[in-house]
Amino acid sequence: MIRGAKAHQTGCLNSHWIIVMPTIRLRPEDKDYAISAAIPVTDPGLTFIYGRQSCDTRALEGGTIDVGNANYSGQEALIIIDDVFVPFERIFLCGETEFVSPLVERFTAYHRRSYVCKSGVGDVLIGAAATAVDYNGVPAASHIRDKLVEMSHLNETIYGAGIAASHESFETSAGNFQPDDMLANVCKHNVTRFPYDLARMAEDLAGGLLATCPSEKDFKSPEVGPILEKYLKGRADVPTEYRLRMLRLIENMTHGRNSVGYLTESLHGAGSPQAQRIQIARQMDIESKKKLAKRLAGIPEEEP
Amino acid sequence: MIRGAKAHQTGCLNSHWIIVMPTIRLRPEDKDYAISAAIPVTDPGLTFIYGRQSCDTRALEGGTIDVGNANYSGQEALIIIDDVFVPFERIFLCGETEFVSPLVERFTAYHRRSYVCKSGVGDVLIGAAATAVDYNGVPAASHIRDKLVEMSHLNETIYGAGIAASHESFETSAGNFQPDDMLANVCKHNVTRFPYDLARMAEDLAGGLLATCPSEKDFKSPEVGPILEKYLKGRADVPTEYRLRMLRLIENMTHGRNSVGYLTESLHGAGSPQAQRIQIARQMDIESKKKLAKRLAGIPEEEP
Amino acid sequence: MIRGAKAHQTGCLNSHWIIVMPTIRLRPEDKDYAISAAIPVTDPGLTFIYGRQSCDTRALEGGTIDVGNANYSGQEALIIIDDVFVPFERIFLCGETEFVSPLVERFTAYHRRSYVCKSGVGDVLIGAAATAVDYNGVPAASHIRDKLVEMSHLNETIYGAGIAASHESFETSAGNFQPDDMLANVCKHNVTRFPYDLARMAEDLAGGLLATCPSEKDFKSPEVGPILEKYLKGRADVPTEYRLRMLRLIENMTHGRNSVGYLTESLHGAGSPQAQRIQIARQMDIESKKKLAKRLAGIPEEEP
């Protein structure tokens, strides 16, 4: 029987199962909390309290422009677990406190390496910024091209660390592969920084209309629509509506529903920035680096 | 008689007057556009098409928590000017195309220097992040203190350039003071960068609950409220509601209504980043700097 | 009678006087160290132990090219003070431990504000980089222009904070003006960062020849000189020697004698980076910023 809560559960409502596990190392006397188990999301003992997101109610207005991304979004919930019974075959840990710490560390390495997924979101944002620039009708100025290059460089830097963490994984006796802990943390740590830079550059390229644009309803009204069509026109051969659609997608990713996933979750998901720094400190093997330096500086091995 | 549109007008609905002026240098044949004049916002020839902001409809929901900042916000509008007559005493420029370029440059210097105001918004965000940390109930870890210091450092760097631009202003023959053009642009250019860094650090300090927090209605419901009270409690002596209020204020400034003013407008208001770079290039007086270098390198003055 | 040492004394050998003072707050029992006094550099009780600088011996080789900057440089020394007698009229503090702390703080504010001088060195480096680009004979590519703009922007940001610190100074009862402590620290803190960025960009613009260039002696030898003249030629109308002179000046400022003053001293002079952060933390008045945030979030004044 399990009782308690799981906070900040991204995507739990569109999952089939939730898995509970400890999040910190436990002492022997904490063994009642040393539980890992799978629970189906349909279990009647679960209650999901939905989290609010920026612009959440905009999704209920109808329309397909202002919402930014009419087909996809995510959600977070606080899950209340109220006396849920878990049969033995779905229990992975049950009181073995000595395994909690390695379990948390192994899970963390997987989870942080998995944040390479944000480079996929970054691809979309780069594409959106490039399209907004096209639609604005400005020529391909060098500073615009240069910002797209910088966005790509940062995005691929995230990608590189993620791939490298898997390349340097090791096989466990169970047969699965455990990613390199240092590189997994480095990947996630870059994710806590670069998406904010990409968001700023995307807004820079999109232009201020991103934040001052009138509503879809005005745009579709017979009275106001033609005025907006006239004054908000960008490139002559692009429908003004397309221009608005692209700006709303960028707004969605930098200030709206999906900015929760692209920005805040990039910071705090799989551990906040300081959590990675602690793990990098553990992995950085400073003593062996000191030895390299001492040898080059002509200091005997045995010195302090 | 004036006809046309003014886009992206921040705060126009709570102003008494709007002032129209050219935004680019004009040639003699453009003289019909060389107009600067004051129009009362109540002029029947004006139409204001309101811009949408992130989380705008949340302000209409009622309640005082989720809205983040229940008392203050801003707005942008597209202003349509439809055959507005302006009497002679409110006309400042009327066809004198030779004065357009200096008018734009002088206005720009004022406007960019005025963006020092964002350091006041930064003060609020620093205070909000510091309070959120207090309410989270974590001890004053060194990395938290260090992030508050970094936020203050960046915020005061904005302030310094603004103050310096005024200190180095010169008196015009009309008796007003014109800020230093280089420093005014440097001030604004820092504003296009640092608020994004402050927003990231504020979210870092606030914690992920910023983006996963359930609604005010859930919090006030007799059924769900006590559950949230229990699981979202931070420091024992702080009402959970205060904690939520502070997180919602930060959400408001980094993803919601006021992020339009603190982030996007900091980028694009008074000219996008590239506009400042062009002006810095004009002011940087590279030829005199080359002379300094040549003198120290022992290269004769008259060389290429 | 004073006895002890003063470390890291920049420019002491070309000064007329050295002034000694405490560097940390003292307790009453430390009163023998609560001394501030002026000593002429010619006092026989002083010994100056000269510090080495990168490329110091190059200055003794003769020639005017490889040395980079043939006329100006600086120096640091460790000063040993061996029973120096100071007459009463040159003593400014003598055992009054209660004044040590304000004395250090006031001096520190002056000293950190004075680091605005590095923006003058920055002007030279910007000019040198711009000239090296001219001499390389490449057209004025946009990315080159953009780096010069970025260098200027960072350099003027240093300048702005320095000017602002003086503008916001207050008059003491003695009649002198004490700079604003926060802005003086912000100025110095930017100095610990931006010169390193400027150095990187200057090297970027200069090109790799900066670090691979043969010697002045080779360049002037009848056998090797003409070969170098042929292969190291940049722009057709610029003597190759001028090109080398400018590269050597940049080397001098980024890896040579003057990099001590432009880089390392920018980091550690007037206090290392962390010293400014401590002072910014003291000045940032976080409690008043928390009040601003609480008021906007609708949290009563008297709450925790």
Add this chain to the structure above:
Amino acid sequence: MIRGAKAHQTGCLNSHWIIVMPTIRLRPEDKDYAISAAIPVTDPGLTFIYGRQSCDTRALEGGTIDVGNANYSGQEALIIIDDVFVPFERIFLCGETEFVSPLVERFTAYHRRSYVCKSGVGDVLIGAAATAVDYNGVPAASHIRDKLVEMSHLNETIYGAGIAASHESFETSAGNFQPDDMLANVCKHNVTRFPYDLARMAEDLAGGLLATCPSEKDFKSPEVGPILEKYLKGRADVPTEYRLRMLRLIENMTHGRNSVGYLTESLHGAGSPQAQRIQIARQMDIESKKKLAKRLAGIPEEEP
């Protein structure tokens, strides 16, 4: 028969062979320059004109402290090729201008990926900074630890992109593996930035004595040595000489002989920063990213 010059040849004097190849795409009429061949460094037709490095003459002074790194260094030379005959079996390209462009691109990808080696140099610098901190005798302050973590994070970010470029390599029909072009350029582009940040942080941690330290000769003189021993002592149980040795190693890597390899060469070796940006622009496949964005924004595929 080959005639011409090869500039900026790192490590050529300790190599057995030099390989010449074109560096830019050639037109059919340039076919005399479409040459790739191997030449032994002992060929009498080769002349090596040695490049100067910062602090090069310090290596000739004798002693083992001031030199920083008494056993290892590098060199660059300008190689003059004066009518060198190459037999057929050492010729790889001879007039086939159509292969020049792919040859340059393939070589560039290899070369840029190989710059992952600078993360090894970074390991030494991190170890040197950590040792200098130990020897300074200051307690392990949080800001010091945090800077070592940041140095490691940046250094491992370089490493990650390099490893990933190899992981995503493809096998050519000749059987060798060609690294991923985007990731190889991203690796090198990070190398143009992060070593400068690591150098700044290493100097920050080392302290100002790095740049003000008296000479080895003074340190070993019977008269001055004991004074230095007294005043430059750090931690009680560490010989002052060890402290100086470590500071000189850091000086060597940030301002001295090896800063040429760790800093300037990191910028310009295998192509200056802008060369990577051009290649990233070519690889970033902006059109496919635009399609992703259009699909999410609800814009039909066939639109502009």
